[in-house]
Amino acid sequence: MINVVRAELTKLRRPSLSLSTIAAVTFVIGLVTSLLFLLVDSPEGNGERGIRIGRDVLSLATGVSIGFSNSAGLLGIVALCIFAAQTAQEYTYGTLRNLLVRQPSRMKILIGKLISMKLFAIVMVALAAVLSVALSYLFAGVKDISTAAWASSEANAALARTFINVLIATIGYGIFGMILGLLFRSPISAISIGVIWNLIIEGLLSAFVTNIDRYFPGQLLSIVAQGGSEKVSYQYALITSYGFLLAGLLIVAVLFKRRDVAN
Amino acid sequence: MSSPLAIDVADLSKKYGERMALSHANFEVPMGSICGFVGPNGSGKTTTIRMLLGLISPTTGSGHVLGESITHPEKYLPRVGAMIEGPAFYPALTGNQNLTVLAKLGGFDTKSIQGLLDLVELGDRGDSKYKTYSLGMKQRLGIAAALLPNPKLLVLDEPTNGLDPAGIQEIRNLLRKLANSGTTVFISSHLLSEIEVISDYLVMLRLGKVIFSGKTSQLLAKQQPVIVAKPEKSSDLDKLLKIAKEAGHECTVIGDSVHVTGASDYAAKFNKAAFDAGVVLETLTPVRPSLEDTFFEMTGE
Numbered sequence: 001m002i003n004v005v006r007a008e009l010t011k012l013r014r015p016s017l018s019l020s021t022i023a024a025v026t027f028v029i030g031l032v033t034s035l036l037f038l039l040v041d042s043p044e045g046n047g048e049r050g051i052r053i054g055r056d057v058l059s060l061a062t063g064v065s066i067g068f069s070n071s072a073g074l075l076g077i078v079a080l081c082i083f084a085a086q087t088a089q090e091y092t093y094g095t096l097r098n099l100l101v102r103q104p105s106r107m108k109i110l111i112g113k114l115i116s117m118k119l120f121a122i123v124m125v126a127l128a129a130v131l132s133v134a135l136s137y138l139f140a141g142v143k144d145i146s147t148a149a150w151a152s153s154e155a156n157a158a159l160a161r162t163f164i165n166v167l168i169a170t171i172g173y174g175i176f177g178m179i180l181g182l183l184f185r186s187p188i189s190a191i192s193i194g195v196i197w198n199l200i201i202e203g204l205l206s207a208f209v210t211n212i213d214r215y216f217p218g219q220l221l222s223i224v225a226q227g228g229s230e231k232v233s234y235q236y237a238l239i240t241s242y243g244f245l246l247a248g249l250l251i252v253a254v255l256f257k258r259r260d261v262a263n
Numbered sequence: 264m265s266s267p268l269a270i271d272v273a274d275l276s277k278k279y280g281e282r283m284a285l286s287h288a289n290f291e292v293p294m295g296s297i298c299g300f301v302g303p304n305g306s307g308k309t310t311t312i313r314m315l316l317g318l319i320s321p322t323t324g325s326g327h328v329l330g331e332s333i334t335h336p337e338k339y340l341p342r343v344g345a346m347i348e349g350p351a352f353y354p355a356l357t358g359n360q361n362l363t364v365l366a367k368l369g370g371f372d373t374k375s376i377q378g379l380l381d382l383v384e385l386g387d388r389g390d391s392k393y394k395t396y397s398l399g400m401k402q403r404l405g406i407a408a409a410l411l412p413n414p415k416l417l418v419l420d421e422p423t424n425g426l427d428p429a430g431i432q433e434i435r436n437l438l439r440k441l442a443n444s445g446t447t448v449f450i451s452s453h454l455l456s457e458i459e460v461i462s463d464y465l466v467m468l469r470l471g472k473v474i475f476s477g478k479t480s481q482l483l484a485k486q487q488p489v490i491v492a493k494p495e496k497s498s499d500l501d502k503l504l505k506i507a508k509e510a511g512h513e514c515t516v517i518g519d520s521v522h523v524t525g526a527s528d529y530a531a532k533f534n535k536a537a538f539d540a541g542v543v544l545e546t547l548t549p550v551r552p553s554l555e556d557t558f559f560e561m562t563g564e
Contacts (some may be wrong), residue, residue, distance in 0.1 A: 007368035016355045094351030097318055098408065101345050102369040104317050104337040260319035 004103055004112025005119075012086070012120045021082065021124055028074040029131040033067035037139030059146040061155035065162035068132035072166045072225030075128055076173030076218075077195060083117050083174035084190035087181030097261055106257045114178065121174055125167045133159070161227060168238065169225035173198070175245045176217060182252040217244045267294045268327070269416050269447035270315065275324035277310050283471050284310040287324065290466045290476035292449055297442045299458035299479065300451040301558060302468030308451045309348055311468070312420055315449075316345055329416055341369065344414035346422060350405030354394035358385055358404050361393055362411065371411050379407040384433070398425030406434065416447045423454060435461050459483075459554035467561060474561055479554070486552040486560075490530050493520040495543040506536045520546075 011017075040055055053066060090096040103109055140147050149155060176198075180190035198218040206213040213219035214232055220241035228234030270292035277285045285307040292298040302308050313319045315328055317336025331338040352361040362376045380389045383403035388396070396404065402425050409417055417438075423431045431454075438448050438461060452458050458465070458479075465482055467475040475482055492503055503521040507514040510532070513524040523533060530549050537544055552560075 003368055003370050007364045010360060010364045010367060011353060011356065014353075014355050014360070089353075093353060094348065095353060097313075097316075097347050098351060098365060099368060100318055101316055101340055101343070101347075102365050102411075104340050260313075262313070262319060 001108050001112050001115075004108055005116045007099075008086075008113055008116035009119065012116060017082070021078065021120075022127065024078045025075065025124055025128050026131060028071050028078065029067070029128050029135060032071040032074065033132055033135040034139060036067045036070060037136065037143050037145065040143055040145065055143075055145050058140070059149060061149040061152050062158040063140075063145075064133055064136050064147070064150040064155050065159045067136050068129055068159070069162045069166060069225055069227070071128060071132060072169045073198075073218075073222045075125065075166065075170050076221060076225075077198060079121050079124065079170045079174035080177035080180075080194045080198070081191050082120070082177070084177035084181040084194055085187040086117060087113065087178045088185055088187040088190045091185035092187060100261060107253065110253055110256055114175070117174055117178070118171055121171050122167060125163065125170050128166070129159070129163050162225075165227050165234075166225045169221040172217070172221040172224070172241055172245055175249060179245070179248040179252050182256055214240070217241045220244075267330070268292060269294045269296070270298075270326070270328055270449060272311070272315075272326040273324055275311070275314065275326050276322050277307075277314060277319065278322040285314075285468075286471045288468075288471075288473045290473050292447060292464060292466070294447050295442060295445050296463045297438060297448040297450065297461055298464040298466060299462035300449060300466050300468075301453075301455060301458055301554075304453075306468040307471040308468055309420060310471075312345075312347055312418055312449075312451065315418065316340070316343070316347065318347075339416075341412060342415040343418065344409035344412055344416070345418040345420075346405040346409045347418070347420050349421060349424060350401045350408070352393045352401070352404060352408075355392060357390050357392055358396070358400075358407075359389040361404065362408055365408050366411055369412055375411070375413075376407075379410055382410070382437070383407045399427060399430055402426055403430070406437075414446060416449065417441060419448065419450045421452055422450060423452060423457060431457065455555040455558055456553070465554075467558065469561070482557060483552070483554065486557050487524045489550045489552065490523040490525060490533060491520050491546070491548045491550055492523065492533065492537070492544055493546045494537075495545045499542040502540055502542050503537060506540060506542075507533065510536070 036053060037058070040058065057063060058066065090099065099109055100106065137147060177190065177194050180194045181187070184190045184193065202216045202218045206216065206219050211231070220232070220237040223229045223232050223237040224234065224241060228237065268291050272288050272290050275285060275288040276283065288311060300308055310319070314321050315326060315333060317333060317340065321333070326333040329339040329342055353364070356364070358380065359376060362379065363373055366373045366376060377386065377389065380386045383406050385400060385403050385407065388400065393401070393404070402422065406419070406422055409419060423434055426434060435457070438450070442448055450458070450462065462479050465475060465477065465479045466473060494500060494503060497519050500516050500521060504514055504516065507521065507523045512529065515522050523529070530547060534544060534547055
């Protein structure tokens, strides 16, 4: 297993992937954090779906981590794309046959890939956290928002909690991408279906059908990243979303184990 | 006592839907030999190789590689090197990094990578990205990857594709050297002249069935040589045909020559008979059928 993880990390460390991930994370964090602070006085709202997060809320100890937690959905999309591409490209490049000749245990390949991508997600979310905090201080200064409470132990604890929740959500989105990658065996199909499902189908249905977000993995993972919502508890969101993902993972694992590798 | 076998396949079949890709195949490959694996496109070569490497499951039958059942590829694959359906690597990684991925995956020493790159003459391009490689360089990297485990069995699917004549010669020498050091080489190729030069053993497929397996020399010995006689005057072709037929040989006119099937020692008798009949021969050549001729005759292609 450790051999698979080491081999996968060699692939994940390649400059093109690292640099594009850094660029994507910087863009997402920059976009969400700047909108959160720079539109703080806008009547149109500065949070997700037009929610207003005022100066008083941003000044609280939890204010330093709001930009970070609001970025979870888009960070998740980045993770979905990476996990899906890393999995499906083995089919399109034809490299899966090389992997299976060198490591015939398909389950070891699958679990090793998952572990290495989780490690990659940890680094990605840590980078996002650092960027988000730095930008929050920068934009708070620009908009004259008090940051006195952000250095408190309460703020540190909130940031740590947010980090764990965003990480859980990001890995969840990544697993969703991996499931799609194994299912469709094409990076383009897996990524486009994953993005359309999360951003459009789930988003639209949740806006028009009451309480349907309780049953959508993407919506539930967003709630996990926020630490729960008024309508859906953190525990429910976590257990249900990961329940869906586990079921999906089991199905594709069986397919991966049994399917002939004919390309 | 028979020699140990590198590959032993018994009644092996693979069915995709209603189509039989491989039907009840039986063949053996002795340890330490270079075995050519030939057949027209779609004859089942790649399907067989995939089954031997555990990538697909047989529908029926059994097989053993290095003495282990193909149902447990984990027992023999660490001793097998393979390049299947051409080289396949990550375009954004360098040649060196691609080999590092496979070496780490198989638990092999990454220190051997530079030596392997040098061996396939990619030593100075190891740090170039795979996507910048020519077809021949990709092929060489595929062979280097197959050699990573220092294999007891090397399975190569069309290894000389894209190589120039000098490259083909180098690969041929490399494979011969490996075979001399005890590595069994199982090589599929459509370049029959290459297979004829290099292989001791041969497995020939047609429409999913094994039509020959055994020593290459045995197969070629089975084929009757042909004597090609070209008369000075083309009006003498009929006389030559009559002479050969009366001597009990099969013969036919192809172009401006008569092709007579028979042992090469008939050539002298044929020459004398032609002279006695007043026919002057411009050329008289005994021709041993090549593997390609034999292949076309046996496969009916």
